[in-house]
Amino acid sequence: MGCLDEGNGDIENGVSIGCGEVGFEEEAKPDIAAIEEAVKVLLLGLGEDVNREGLRKTPLRVAKAFREGTRGYRQKVKDIVEGALFPEAGLENNRIGHAGGAGGLVIVRDLDLYSYCESCLLPFQIKCHVGYVPSGQRVVGLSKLSRVADVFAKRLQEPQRLADEVCSALYQGIKPAGVALVLQCTHIHFPDIESIFLESSQQAWLKTLVLSGSGIFDDRKADVWSDFFCLLKFRGIEIEKVHLRGSSDQWWCPSLSALSAKVSSKTVPVNPAMVTAVSSILKSLGEDSLRKELTGTPGRFVKWMMNFQSIDMDVKLNGSLSGDTFDPDREVNFKDRQIHCELNLPFWSQCEHHILPFHGVVHIGYFISEGFDPIAKSLVQSIVHFYGFKLQVQERLTRQIAETIAPLLLGGHVIVVVEASHTCMISRGIEKFGSSTATIAVLGHFSTDLAAKAMFFQSVASATTSRVQ
Numbered sequence: 346m347g348c349l350d351e352g353n354g355d356i357e358n359g360v361s362i363g364c365g366e367v368g369f370e371e372e373a374k375p376d377i378a379a380i381e382e383a384v385k386v387l388l389l390g391l392g393e394d395v396n397r398e399g400l401r402k403t404p405l406r407v408a409k410a411f412r413e414g415t416r417g418y419r420q421k422v423k424d425i426v427e428g429a430l431f432p433e434a435g436l437e438n439n440r441i442g443h444a445g446g447a448g449g450l451v452i453v454r455d456l457d458l459y460s461y462c463e464s465c466l467l468p469f470q471i472k473c474h475v476g477y478v479p480s481g482q483r484v485v486g487l488s489k490l491s492r493v494a495d496v497f498a499k500r501l502q503e504p505q506r507l508a509d510e511v512c513s514a515l516y517q518g519i520k521p522a523g524v525a526l527v528l529q530c531t532h533i534h535f536p537d538i539e540s541i542f543l544e545s546s547q548q549a550w551l552k553t554l555v556l557s558g559s560g561i562f563d564d565r566k567a568d569v570w571s572d573f574f575c576l577l578k579f580r581g582i583e584i585e586k587v588h589l590r591g592s593s594d595q596w597w598c599p600s601l602s603a604l605s606a607k608v609s610s611k612t613v614p615v616n617p618a619m620v621t622a623v624s625s626i627l628k629s630l631g632e633d634s635l636r637k638e639l640t641g642t643p644g645r646f647v648k649w650m651m652n653f654q655s656i657d658m659d660v661k662l663n664g665s666l667s668g669d670t671f672d673p674d675r676e677v678n679f680k681d682r683q684i685h686c687e688l689n690l691p692f693w694s695q696c697e698h699h700i701l702p703f704h705g706v707v708h709i710g711y712f713i714s715e716g717f718d719p720i721a722k723s724l725v726q727s728i729v730h731f732y733g734f735k736l737q738v739q740e741r742l743t744r745q746i747a748e749t750i751a752p753l754l755l756g757g758h759v760i761v762v763v764e765a766s767h768t769c770m771i772s773r774g775i776e777k778f779g780s781s782t783a784t785i786a787v788l789g790h791f792s793t794d795l796a797a798k799a800m801f802f803q804s805v806a807s808a809t810t811s812r813v814q
């Protein structure tokens with residue numbers, strides 16, 4: 346499956362809608378079971394204990410997430426649009442201009458969507474702006490524009506194809522004078538475990554913008570596109586200023602970039618059982634794993650996952666820690682205490698419940714006394730990466746960072762704040778776009794010294810407001 350029949354004039358793309366899908370319909374159960382088995386192979390390949398408490402339900406959760414994230418394969422555009430078209434009189438023939446159901450542009454802006462990247466199987470975020478020019482004195486219910494866009498987003502996708510498929514389905518479904526789509530897409534950057542210790546300022550997100558137009562929007566220079574862009578400008582979206590994707594930017598997914606290919610050629614070969622497991626997941630989702638865009642996807646997904654195995658980093662970190670430990674009997678002079686802060690240290694991690702990335706920054710505060718240098722920032726960043734590159738939960742990550750830093754400090758007084766966006770909270774399930782999670786671990790004096798804590802929070806606040814999101 347995968348590609349759509351909509352483009353050929355048939356807007357029924359195959360199978361029936363599996364609504365809700367909370368308790369799966371009977372026919373989905375073998376597929377769910379097959380995905381669960383495949384996920385167990387992946388967890389074993391990472392060296393994980395599939396029976397440990399945090400992972401026991403992970404295979405089922407991942408199966409549910411994949412199923413939910415590809416529900417568009419089981420939905421029909423026709424069901425959504427049919428019955429949602431209603432008459433709205435346009436201007437009389439002898440009047441000049443366009444309005445109502447005859448030629449007046451309608452756009453719905455800022456629709457938040459999520460899709461799965463067909464190159465690496467990670468979710469990517471979409472801000473979708475969709476417009477159409479009615480004809481035949483009929484308009485469509487506004488929500489349907491979003492629902493149709495979601496049918497195609499909930500598949501394995503690539504930005505331009507997604508835009509073209511939504512555009513073409515709406516054009517055929519509504520039969521308007523024209524349809525236009527602008528998608529602003531954001532993909533998480535792959536951390537490169539080898540170089541991340543040398544280069545901590547890796548860009549966290551990759552962005553691209555794509556357009557698609559049908560009917561009177563076929564011509565990119567048509568005046569109606571300028572109207573569309575002006576209406577976007579009211580929302581602060583300036584198309585002229587964003588980098589429009591051209592044919593030279595073939596790779597929008599970081600897993601396809603030349604750098605990523607270079608790095609992966611140096612790393613250990615991927616485990617073939619894991620690659621086979623991912624291919625079987627694609628099949629269970631109803632995808633054709635031989636489709637040319639998907640041929641390397643299982644291998645790329647496994648490479649991403651292997652970042653979170655992190656065996657080599659153990660050695661690296663232990664080596665660094667042993668030389669730096671302070672004498673535990675010496676105490677901080679709390680009278681003229683000073684707080685040293687390391688703020689906005691980036692991290693990448695993988696949620697152990699859904700095997701989806703969570704990403705953000707860590708802030709660390711501790712006391713320093715005269716005569717003692719702060720811990721080297723590179724060591725603190727290594728500790729953060731060490732605990733990040735695992736199957737994790739944010740609370741544990743926060744505590745582990747605090748517990749590892751504490752023995753390096755006089756008296757072990759430390760405060761750690763982790764701020765993160767969880768893909769599992771945004772791209773699936775509850776879909777809380779823009780939500781973020783903050784966690785705190787406080788050891789030693791920081792739990793009672795409210796003034797010290799306040800000073801630390803003040804530093805975080807100042808650094809956060811200046812942070813570029």
Ligand SMILES: Nc1nc2c(ncn2[C@@H]2O[C@H](COP(=O)(O)OP(=O)(O)OP(=O)(O)O)[C@@H](O)[C@H]2O)c(=O)[nH]1
Pocket residue numbers: 402406409696697698737738739740767769770773774775
């Ligand atoms: N405490 C904590 N929970 C997390 C973290 N990452 C993901 N979760 C949550 O783990 C929970 C797993 O819940 P389940 O009900 O077993 O799984 P689910 O059916 O996929 O849950 P929904 O996300 O509500 O759809 C969800 O509430 C997630 O939001 C984390 O770092 N810390």
Ligand SMILES: [Zn+2]
Pocket residue numbers: 462463464465466467532598599600
């Ligand atoms: Zn990708």
